[in-house]
Amino acid sequence: MPANRWTRYALPTALVLLAVSGCAFDGPRSTLDPVAYVAREQMELFTFTFQLSLFVMAIVVGVLAYALIRYRHAGKKELPNQTHGSVPLEVTWTLIPVIIVVLIAVPTVRTIFETEQRVEPTSEDLIVNVRGYQWWWAFEYPEYGIVTANELHVPRGRRVVLNLTSMDVLHSFWVPKLAGKRDLIPNQDNQLWFTTDEDTPTGIYLGHCAELCLGAHAYMRMRVMVDEPQEFEGWVESFQDEGAQQVQASGTLDVGGVTGSVDEGRVLFGQKGCAGCHTIEGYYPGVTIGDPDFPNLTNFGQRTTIAAGVLENTPENLARWLRDPQEVKPTNYMPTLWSEDDPLREEQIADLVAYLLSLGADGEEQAQASVVGGN
Numbered sequence: 001m002p003a004n005r006w007t008r009y010a011l012p013t014a015l016v017l018l019a020v021s022g023c024a025f026d027g028p029r030s031t032l033d034p035v036a037y038v039a040r041e042q043m044e045l046f047t048f049t050f051q052l053s054l055f056v057m058a059i060v061v062g063v064l065a066y067a068l069i070r071y072r073h074a075g076k077k078e079l080p081n082q083t084h085g086s087v088p089l090e091v092t093w094t095l096i097p098v099i100i101v102v103l104i105a106v107p108t109v110r111t112i113f114e115t116e117q118r119v120e121p122t123s124e125d126l127i128v129n130v131r132g133y134q135w136w137w138a139f140e141y142p143e144y145g146i147v148t149a150n151e152l153h154v155p156r157g158r159r160v161v162l163n164l165t166s167m168d169v170l171h172s173f174w175v176p177k178l179a180g181k182r183d184l185i186p187n188q189d190n191q192l193w194f195t196t197d198e199d200t201p202t203g204i205y206l207g208h209c210a211e212l213c214l215g216a217h218a219y220m221r222m223r224v225m226v227d228e229p230q231e232f233e234g235w236v237e238s239f240q241d242e243g244a245q246q247v248q249a250s251g252t253l254d255v256g257g258v259t260g261s262v263d264e265g266r267v268l269f270g271q272k273g274c275a276g277c278h279t280i281e282g283y284y285p286g287v288t289i290g291d292p293d294f295p296n297l298t299n300f301g302q303r304t305t306i307a308a309g310v311l312e313n314t315p316e317n318l319a320r321w322l323r324d325p326q327e328v329k330p331t332n333y334m335p336t337l338w339s340e341d342d343p344l345r346e347e348q349i350a351d352l353v354a355y356l357l358s359l360g361a362d363g364e365e366q367a368q369a370s371v372v373g374g375n
């Protein structure tokens with residue numbers, strides 16, 4: 001066999017192998033590794049449909065191969081039997097597809113009604129109002145009076161009902177391991193729910209905005225933290241005591257070699273105008289600062305990421321973000337607060353970083369939880 005016979009197949013084969021090798025069936029954003037009710041039902045439906053398709057393909061390819069070999073041209077001159085207009089054949093190949101369609105339709109419709117229906121939330125459910133913004137997520141827990149951003153904590157074992165709406169353009173809430181996608185639409189209330197149980201590993205589940213929302217769409221990420229109920233209670237409590245949030249509001253932090261002062265940072269948070277947009281509960285006890293249309297930074301020190309999941313929440317990364325938000329996340333609405341030749345820039349950034357990371361006691365634990373399925 002000449003060598004070019006083989007080289008002809010080399011490129012397509014290499015491409016197929018490359019594509020398959022890129023598949024991680026249990027990666028952090030895999031729909032094929034569901035851990036909660038809704039995502040599991042969807043996976044079951046997919047598996048059934050896929051297996052049925054494989055079965056159909058095997059039969060079709062088998063019959064085709066048989067016909068190609070058995071009835072290949074072998075020098076015979078006469079026409080084979082003509083079956084045009086055969087009623088039994090026509091009926092058979094009409095009925096088989098009808099049966100296949102019914103086999104797929106019944107579980108599909110059942111799954112849709114079980115998982116896609118709006119549910120009437122009860123007091124047992126955890127209700128979260130989710131607002132989509134260019135390019136971050138606001139999470140509001142009416143039951144607890146908590147407002148936070150980009151990182152959604154839920155207790156394991158409780159049904160979570162999300163009320164979804166958008167404050168600007170279309171977004172889509174998608175945490176593949178927990179549930180399917182649902183759009184966030186301005187002036188419309190959509191709902192998405194899912195239920196975790198004892199088979200759901202606790203930890204961090206990665207999600208992403210799944211609707212092109214211009215600018216930094218690719219950087220509009222989110223995290224769902226599935227906590228043990230006790231851990232979740234601790235998280236809730238950390239929001240309910242305004243004094244506790246400011247308890248670490250003193251001391252210093254090394255930020256890439258510059259010493260930041262928590263107290264100085266707290267003052268700068270007001271002076272540099274941060275408090276005009278960002279709410280921090282307890283900043284002035286009893287007084288609300290900020291604007292609900294910008295990320296609420298209460299207990300910010302507990303967050304694992306900044307800029308809606310773009311960077312890990314470390315002193316160096318937070319300094320990088322404050323220094324030049326556009327460099328980290330192009331088109332976002334965070335202003336650049338210092339000119340490059342501002343002599344106070346690095347010192348003030350270090351102070352703000354020290355202050356922001358001091359917010360919220362017990363931040364360590366949260367930061368150390370790991371992403372389910374790897375990073």
Ligand code: CUA
Nearest residue numbers: 171209211213
């Ligand atoms: Cu929000 Cu894409």
